[in-house]
Amino acid sequence: MKLLSGHPSSMHITQHTDYALRVLIYLASNEQRLVTIQEISERFEISRSHLMKVVNQLIRNGFVEGLRGKGGGLRLARPPQQIAVGDVVRRMETDLALVECFHETSRCLLTSTCQLKGVLGAALEAFFASLDKVALSEVLGPSQRALLHVLKRAP
Template sequence: MRLTQFTDYALRLLIYAAMHADRLVTIEETAAAYGISRSHLMKVANLLAREGFLKAVRGRSGGLTLGKPAQEIVLGHVVRATEPDFAMLECFGREEQTCCLSPECHLRGILGGALHAFMTEMDRHTLQDLASNPVHFGVQRPAD
């Protein structure tokens, strides 16, 4: 299983905003800090704001801030909001089965269990876990 780049960017943006909770952050500075595309990050920020994870402040001195405290932003909720689907196989998410193995195959159940375990683990953690110890989670604290 692999998360999309969109989810990766969403988590990075939220981490950056959480680590700079004392001020508004901009798309430009976040993109520069992580070396990622500004235009992609703008799409991510729009979704995160619509979902309430971020609050966008418009205007000349505007920017982004967390929409709620970091300890209330559950990572599983972010992943569910940013991933279009978790159809790991053709048979996931389809009513009509076209796979000739479907009647005998147990792979769908095994992968479904694995996905459930993954999301259960993501639901155990909040943005605060990432922002308070970013190196533990393989996230480098961006330079200001």
């Protein structure tokens, strides 16, 4: 899920986080039943092994519950109204540094006098403030539910 397009160094959400958001949206649209990793893998054409890593992190972070055994599967750990998109992105992303100077090991010669780090830091805060206002339930509109239910019936 690219947030800004164009230049390769533009800010973006990693594929790992994109898949996490897809999983959560899918689970929210199927709240009435348990969903398997295999089902999600097939619906979104995502590698099952990659999806396992995503789901395990979602479970560790308290977004998803995994029930083992026959008849087991996945479900949201709490209602979609209580899951902020910003929280998901923060917990799934491993590196939110927009530029080198965000790292302690920055070797940029301008770091001591440059004001860009502050500007970009404020932009990142605004980005998350915006995402924090959006619950998972708000990104799951009626057309999304309809699309996912059609996909569920597809051969």
